[in-house]
Amino acid sequence: MSEVAIATRIPLDEYTSLLGQGEIDELRVLAKPLRGRSIEMINSTAVGGGVAEILNRLLPLAEELELNMRWDVMTGGDDFYGVTKAFHNALHGAPYHADPKDFEIFLACNEQNRARLPLDAEFMIIHDPQPAALIDGRKKNGNHWAWRCHIDLSHPNRAVWDFLDKFVARYDAAMFSSPEFSRSLPIPQYLFYPAIDPLSEKNRELEGGFVARTLAQYQIDPLRPILTQISRFDRLKDPVGVIRAYRIVKRYFDCQLVLAGGGASDDPEGAVVLKEVQQEANGEADIHIIELPAWAPLEVNALQRASTIVIQKSLREGFGLTVSEALWKKKPVVASAVGGIPVQIIHKHTGLLAHSVEGAAYQIRFLLSHPEIAAKLGENGYQHVKENFLITQKLKRYMTLFLAMARAK
């Protein structure tokens, strides 16, 4: 185990111009009874992945509110991470043959990590399955333990879930990104959303010149409608389906499609999917397939800001924060009604939901034909994100959880 030191300071007042003084004052009011009380977050990686990205922004804000929050990362060997990757996929519904040795490796690693940490903070937040068995190290000091699950558990592999269930049931609470992901558990289950940071490189305002240069770099025409899906090259994001929807739209509108994502170069499966996408595109000049570096926040920001419509046509989705990113930029979004997306897209209010290639194409055509409705959806979407999916709201939700758990004892 090792504590993650975060060098960045994010003054809370920098959010005032975006959110208003009242919202910032309210965070201080909620933080006041929690000052000095210890909080510990534990996950399995300090870099890469959505959880690390959120914790990197959450901790400095917690510090601004004088909360005593620390973040520890569990350590494990390649065998452990091999097992947890298989568990992760199995919990998402992928085929998995239960091997008793996998469970032994998982338990042994959790035990090693238990020995290294005091685990005595008043509020313990354990993220995702990897450190779930740390609950075995719970002290008899009456502290509060909550398990935050970021993955889609709607159709989990039975053997893996039955194994994890024994640990999760001993927590005081569990948090999921969508009601659909909740399980039958004897503990309270809460809805907790991932969040974006409006001041991060991926979401902050950009100069028009940078956006124009990004489009020029990828030879995208700024004068014609741009349909964009940002996601890694993964079959569950259905990039081929997006191209098919685009082709239907293209019969009626002279538009361009941007499919941009990272990670294909170091992910064998991603490289295969990228090839499939290139084959489907068949060299069509108006389909821009862009392989971004794994971390390219400014490019993503620019491509989203330049888009006429943002698409997220996933077949399965944990939460789909790219939807919140697009809404924050006041973009009209057409997305699949899967996972956490319907929480972000309230159909016909903050965007449009679709259930098929043809449905997605229809909704895109509708928005291209009605730019005033598209603008209204984008504006509503921005407000929805502001109220519910910003990092400040996430911190507020955590503080509410701590206050509610403390009150319950």
Added chain:
Amino acid sequence: MNISETPFEFFTVSYLTRIGNQSAGTMTEFHKGLQECSDASIFHHTFQTLGIHHFLTEGFSNDFAQWAHADAGREDLAEQLAALDVRDYLSIAALRSDLCRVVGEYCTEHPAFSEQTALDRFYFCESVEVTLPFGLTARTLEEFRDGIVHLSHASFYFHFLSSRLRLQLQTNDFSHWLANGLGLETLADSVNHIDFYTNTLDGARAKVLRLIDREGRKG
């Protein structure tokens, strides 16, 4: 200048959404869920959703109506559910009774539709509430105005919307104090008539402030 003997104390509220054990995939299951879910669930999907989605001022009324519209595809039922105005109810029991009546009658009149599977399930959730003093009090209209300016959305929602259930009166905290603390009954009445279905919380707040300013100019 009127000075109230009892100060108005501003609070803020924060909610956790607790996922319940019930969900519905058909209208029949939805009807059953409405009958059996907790009071906190009815509150969550009607009152609290107005606070969360206050920026939707066109055609969004409550989560039940939205599900009937977007997932079950039953526009006529959605319209009836959306027409239920939370201001008309002094208790969750009365609101639940009307919700059940509307959906029950629909199922009886349209038995074929009542068993059709919706695109997505409705999950009954409930609100867990934490309230804390905001650290502001008011004894005069001027102090009251100043407090309202500084409130968060959640705090404004707490006093302006959810207070109706707490008071079990067809009024809100602001109007209640203006009438009973400062004796400004006309102002209290005007504030109570601001339509929060067609205003955002910021829009409603701006109207409250305008009404207070107008009252101040009289004095």
